Amino acid sequence: MRNLTYALSGLMLFAIVQQGFSQTNKAHYEKMPSGIKVSFKNSETSIDQDIYLDVVTDKIVRVTAVPAGAALPGQTSLVIVDSLRRQVKSLAVSSTDSTVNVQTANMQTVVSLINGKVEFFDLKGQSIFKEAKRNSSSFLANSYQGDAFYHINQDFIVNAEEGIYGLGQHQNAVMNYNRGKQVSLLQYNTEIGIPFLLSTNNYGILWHNYSITKAGDVRPLLPLNAFKLQSKEGEPGWLTATYVNRNKGEEVYLSRPESIIDYGYLTDQHKFPKGVNLAESKVIYAGSFSSPYTGKHVLHFKYSGYMKVWIDGEQVADRWRQSWNAGTFEIERDLQKDKIHQIRMEWIPDGGESYFTLNWQSPIPEARKNVFSFNSEAGDAIDYYFVQGASMDEVIAGYRHLSGKAPIMPLWSFGFWQSRERYKTQAEIEAVAAEFRKREIPIDNIVQDWSYWTENDWGSQKFDVKRFPDPQAMVKKLHDQHFKIMISAWPKINEESSVYQEFKANKWIYPRNIYDGRKDWIGKGYTSTFYDPFNKAARDGFWKLLDNNLFKIGIDAWWMDASEPDIHSNIDLDERKSVFQPAIGSSVRYYNVFPLQNAKGIYEGQRETDPNKRVFILTRSFFAGQQRYAAAAWSGDIASRWHDMKDQIAGGINFSMSGTPYWTMDAGGFLVENRFHKPDAADLEEWRELNSRWYQYGAFLPLFRAHGQYPYREPYNIAPVDHPAYKSMIYAINLRYKLLAYNYSLAAKTFFDDYSMIRGLAMDFPQDKDGFDRNDQYLWGPSLLISPVTEKGASSRKIHFPKGTSWYDLYSGKMVAGGQDLLIATPYERIPVYVRAGAILPIGPVMQYTAEKKPDVLDVYVYAGANGHFSLYEDEGSNYNYEKGKYSRIDFSYDNSTKTLSVANRQGDFDGMLTKRKFNFIFVSDSNAVGLDVSPAKPTVVTYAGKALQVKLK
Incomplete structure (x- = not known):
C-alpha cells in the first residue's frame, strides 16, 4: 500500500512539473484581423520569435517569422500584386494546450505553442506540409552597404515520395528536386532563379525573398x-x-x-x-x-x-x-x-x-533526408506563402492570384520567328525577309539583334544610319510583307553614348562600373553601366528612349538581353554586388529582382503610350511575378550541342511549373564550335541533323524561334531544299501553323484559367510515379506528349507512356497502351508526338503568317478511349479587348460511351469574328488509325453557324 502511495505521489509530482514546464514554455498568441500572431520570449523550447499567419484566401496563407519584437517587413512587395484580393469564405481560430489552429473553408494551419513549428493540414486532418523547428541559424544578423538584415534559413519536412518542381530554369537536366539537390536561385546567363516550388502533393511555396537563395540541400559544397x-x-x-x-x-x-x-x-x-x-x-x-x-x-x-x-x-x-x-x-x-x-x-x-x-x-545525413530548405543571403524575416489546391494547376492559379496573371500574347507570337546573331544592315534583314516570302516558308516575326547602333552609342536605342539608312521605311516594308519585328534593347549605357550624361545627371544609372573603368568587349572597349529600373523616373526615361526611337517607327516587340543584369560575364558575385546598387536598397537584398522591374517599366510604358497594342517582352532573366508584364523568357546563350538541347527540356518544364508560362530557347543553340564554321562532310551533316531535331522540339513550345551565332540559322542556309534536314525543318514550321488554333486556345486558358502550356508528366498523371523524374518528355497542353530526340544519329528512343490512358501516334494514328516504356522509332523527319485518348485536336491550314486567313475550315481530330473536352478560343489577336470580354468560345465535348461529339452554342463575340465555318470531324480509334500523315477515308463534314449540334462518330 505504501509503495502504491509513493507511486501515485510520484505521478502527481511529474504531472505538476510537466504542467509547470508547459505553462512556462507555451507561447502567447493573439488574433489579428486576418490571422494570428504567436510570440515566444525566454522559452526553453523555442528561439525568441514572433510568428504571423495571414490568411489571403481559403487556400493561401502567408507565414512570417521574425526575431521577437522585430517589426514586420514594411516595404511594398515587388512580387505580390497591388490589387491582391482577399477571398476568405470562413476563418476560425481555436487552440489546444499545445497548438493554435487557423481553419478556413479548405485547410487548417496549426502553430505549435511549444516550439513554433507551422504545419498545414487538409480538412480531413491529413498533413500536407510542415516546417522544421527554427533554431539559432534561422536569423543571422548581417549587413551590406549600411543595410542591416538577416541571413535567413528555413527547413521544411517533405515526403520522400512526392515530386518537387519549379524554382526557375537551370541547366542540370534535373526534373524532380526532391532528391537531395542543391539549386542556386540567382540570375545568370542561362540560369533563372524563381523562388516558387510546386509539389505533387498539391501545394506550392512562394519564398518571398529577393536575394540570392539556395534551395533544397543547402549544405555548403x-x-x-x-x-x-x-x-x-x-x-x-x-x-x-x-x-x-x-x-x-x-x-x-x-x-x-x-x-x-x-x-x-x-x-x-x-x-x-x-x-x-x-x-x-x-x-x-x-x-x-x-x-x-x-x-x-x-x-x-x-x-x-x-x-x-x-x-x-x-x-x-x-x-x-x-x-x-x-x-x-x-x-x-x-x-x-x-x-x-x-x-x-x-x-x-x-x-x-x-x-x-x-x-x-x-x-545527405539520415537526419536531413526529408529536409528541403530555403537559405537566403538577406531578408528581414522568414517570409513565404503556402498555396494549396486540388491539383497542381490549382496551385499555380493560387500563385498567379498572388503575383499576377499572364496576359494572352499576341496571335503573331505563336508563329515562327527567325533571328540570328546578327543582321548587320538594313539590306541584310530585308533580304532575309524577302527570301522567306519567296520560298513560301511560313514566318511571322523577324528579330533584330544587338549592335544596330553606332559602336560607341550603346544605350541610345538609335540605329546607325550608315548601316540602317531608313529604319522607319525598313519597318514599314517588313510590315507590308506581313512581318512583325522584335528588337534587342539592352538596359546598358556606354559612357560615350549620346544619352549617358542625361542618365548620369538624373542619377538613373549605377556609377560604380564607370569609376572602376571596366571595359566591355566591343571595338576598342567602352566603359559602361546599366540603368536603374528600381527608380521610377529611370524606368520612365528608359521607356522614353524606346518609344521615341523605336516604338514610334513601328517596332512590335522587345528583346531584353542581359537582364540579370549582366554587367560583365565573368566577374565574381562580390564584384557584381558592388556594381549593382539599386535606388531601393542594397544589391544583396534585391539581387534577383532587376529583370522584374525592367519588364515593369517597358510594359507599363507601352500600355500607357498605346493601350490597345499587346506588349511582348522576351527576356533572358526572370523573377516571380514577371509573367504579369507580358514577359516571356528564353534560356540564354546555350551551346549548339546535343547535351545542351537535352538540358533545355527539364529547364523549360521547371520554368513553366514555376507558374511562369511563356518560355523558349534558341532552336539550334546559340554558341557554336569552330568545327561547324568550316565543317567537313561529317560535321556538316551533324549540324543539319542537330538543327532538324531542335526545330522539331521548338515547334511544341510557347514560342518557336531559331537563333544563334554563325553559321546562319535560316533553314535555307542550313541545308538545300532536297535535303532531309530542310524538309524536316519546313515540316516543323508548317505543323506549328497547323496547330495555331490549339496553341492559341492554350494561351487563352493560360490567362483565364491560369493554365500551364508546358507540363511535366506529374501535372496530368500525379499517380504515375514512374513519370516524376522524366527529364526528356513533357505534355504540350492537355493532349500532346512530346519526346524530343537529343542524340546524334538516333533511330529510336525510349518513351514513357503515362498510365491510365491510351496514346495515339500524331502522324499515323496507331494506338499504344499507357503504363509502359517502349522503344519507339525516331526517323530523321519527325520526333515522336502522341495524342492522349479523349483528346479533341483542331488542325488548321498551312499559312504563310498567322493573320493570312481566317480558319473557316478546321479538321477536328477526336481520339477514342476516354471522354474529352476542348474549348476553341478566338479573339482579335492584337489588342486588349479580350480583357473587356470581346472574344468567343466554342466548346467541344466527346462522350466515349456513345461515340458522340457535341458542339455547344458559340459564346461571346468580337469584331471580325467568323460567323460560319466548316468542321471536318475525324475519328481516330484503334480500328481507325489515321493521323496527320495518313489521311482519313472520309471525314464527317458539318457547317457550324454558332448553334449547338451533335455528331455520331465512326
Whole structure:
C-alpha cells in the first residue's frame, strides 16, 4: 500500500512539473484581423520569435517569422500584386494546450505553442506540409552597404515520395528536386532563379525573398580536397595536372599537383601556372579519389572549353562551352566509404580567360533526408506563402492570384520567328525577309539583334544610319510583307553614348562600373553601366528612349538581353554586388529582382503610350511575378550541342511549373564550335541533323524561334531544299501553323484559367510515379506528349507512356497502351508526338503568317478511349479587348460511351469574328488509325453557324 502511495505521489509530482514546464514554455498568441500572431520570449523550447499567419484566401496563407519584437517587413512587395484580393469564405481560430489552429473553408494551419513549428493540414486532418523547428541559424544578423538584415534559413519536412518542381530554369537536366539537390536561385546567363516550388502533393511555396537563395540541400559544397586524393604517381593529397600542347600531346609544358580546382572567375586567372598559354594547352587531371562517406555523391562542375570526365574508365561527361560563358553540369555517383576510384579529366580551355571549378556534395545525413530548405543571403524575416489546391494547376492559379496573371500574347507570337546573331544592315534583314516570302516558308516575326547602333552609342536605342539608312521605311516594308519585328534593347549605357550624361545627371544609372573603368568587349572597349529600373523616373526615361526611337517607327516587340543584369560575364558575385546598387536598397537584398522591374517599366510604358497594342517582352532573366508584364523568357546563350538541347527540356518544364508560362530557347543553340564554321562532310551533316531535331522540339513550345551565332540559322542556309534536314525543318514550321488554333486556345486558358502550356508528366498523371523524374518528355497542353530526340544519329528512343490512358501516334494514328516504356522509332523527319485518348485536336491550314486567313475550315481530330473536352478560343489577336470580354468560345465535348461529339452554342463575340465555318470531324480509334500523315477515308463534314449540334462518330 505504501509503495502504491509513493507511486501515485510520484505521478502527481511529474504531472505538476510537466504542467509547470508547459505553462512556462507555451507561447502567447493573439488574433489579428486576418490571422494570428504567436510570440515566444525566454522559452526553453523555442528561439525568441514572433510568428504571423495571414490568411489571403481559403487556400493561401502567408507565414512570417521574425526575431521577437522585430517589426514586420514594411516595404511594398515587388512580387505580390497591388490589387491582391482577399477571398476568405470562413476563418476560425481555436487552440489546444499545445497548438493554435487557423481553419478556413479548405485547410487548417496549426502553430505549435511549444516550439513554433507551422504545419498545414487538409480538412480531413491529413498533413500536407510542415516546417522544421527554427533554431539559432534561422536569423543571422548581417549587413551590406549600411543595410542591416538577416541571413535567413528555413527547413521544411517533405515526403520522400512526392515530386518537387519549379524554382526557375537551370541547366542540370534535373526534373524532380526532391532528391537531395542543391539549386542556386540567382540570375545568370542561362540560369533563372524563381523562388516558387510546386509539389505533387498539391501545394506550392512562394519564398518571398529577393536575394540570392539556395534551395533544397543547402549544405555548403565541399572542395575537391575533401576527398582523399592520390596522384597518378601514387602520391597522397592531390591529382596530377599535366599541361600539354593540345596539338602535340607529347609536348608537356609542365606537370604539377592540384588538390583544389577553383578557377571560377576573372579574378582567379592568376592561379594558373605562370608562362603557360592556356589557349594552346590541354590539361589532363589524373589520379584517384575516395570518399569518407557511403551514399550518393554529386560532383558539381563549372567549365568553359571542352571537358571530358572518366571515372573508373567509364566516360561520364563530354561537354563544350565557349570561353566567355561558362556552363555547369553535375555527375551523380553512388560511392562506398574509402573505396578508391580512378578519375581522369581532360580539359581543353577555349580562348583567353578560362574557367573550371569542381566541388561536390556529400551524401545527405539520415537526419536531413526529408529536409528541403530555403537559405537566403538577406531578408528581414522568414517570409513565404503556402498555396494549396486540388491539383497542381490549382496551385499555380493560387500563385498567379498572388503575383499576377499572364496576359494572352499576341496571335503573331505563336508563329515562327527567325533571328540570328546578327543582321548587320538594313539590306541584310530585308533580304532575309524577302527570301522567306519567296520560298513560301511560313514566318511571322523577324528579330533584330544587338549592335544596330553606332559602336560607341550603346544605350541610345538609335540605329546607325550608315548601316540602317531608313529604319522607319525598313519597318514599314517588313510590315507590308506581313512581318512583325522584335528588337534587342539592352538596359546598358556606354559612357560615350549620346544619352549617358542625361542618365548620369538624373542619377538613373549605377556609377560604380564607370569609376572602376571596366571595359566591355566591343571595338576598342567602352566603359559602361546599366540603368536603374528600381527608380521610377529611370524606368520612365528608359521607356522614353524606346518609344521615341523605336516604338514610334513601328517596332512590335522587345528583346531584353542581359537582364540579370549582366554587367560583365565573368566577374565574381562580390564584384557584381558592388556594381549593382539599386535606388531601393542594397544589391544583396534585391539581387534577383532587376529583370522584374525592367519588364515593369517597358510594359507599363507601352500600355500607357498605346493601350490597345499587346506588349511582348522576351527576356533572358526572370523573377516571380514577371509573367504579369507580358514577359516571356528564353534560356540564354546555350551551346549548339546535343547535351545542351537535352538540358533545355527539364529547364523549360521547371520554368513553366514555376507558374511562369511563356518560355523558349534558341532552336539550334546559340554558341557554336569552330568545327561547324568550316565543317567537313561529317560535321556538316551533324549540324543539319542537330538543327532538324531542335526545330522539331521548338515547334511544341510557347514560342518557336531559331537563333544563334554563325553559321546562319535560316533553314535555307542550313541545308538545300532536297535535303532531309530542310524538309524536316519546313515540316516543323508548317505543323506549328497547323496547330495555331490549339496553341492559341492554350494561351487563352493560360490567362483565364491560369493554365500551364508546358507540363511535366506529374501535372496530368500525379499517380504515375514512374513519370516524376522524366527529364526528356513533357505534355504540350492537355493532349500532346512530346519526346524530343537529343542524340546524334538516333533511330529510336525510349518513351514513357503515362498510365491510365491510351496514346495515339500524331502522324499515323496507331494506338499504344499507357503504363509502359517502349522503344519507339525516331526517323530523321519527325520526333515522336502522341495524342492522349479523349483528346479533341483542331488542325488548321498551312499559312504563310498567322493573320493570312481566317480558319473557316478546321479538321477536328477526336481520339477514342476516354471522354474529352476542348474549348476553341478566338479573339482579335492584337489588342486588349479580350480583357473587356470581346472574344468567343466554342466548346467541344466527346462522350466515349456513345461515340458522340457535341458542339455547344458559340459564346461571346468580337469584331471580325467568323460567323460560319466548316468542321471536318475525324475519328481516330484503334480500328481507325489515321493521323496527320495518313489521311482519313472520309471525314464527317458539318457547317457550324454558332448553334449547338451533335455528331455520331465512326
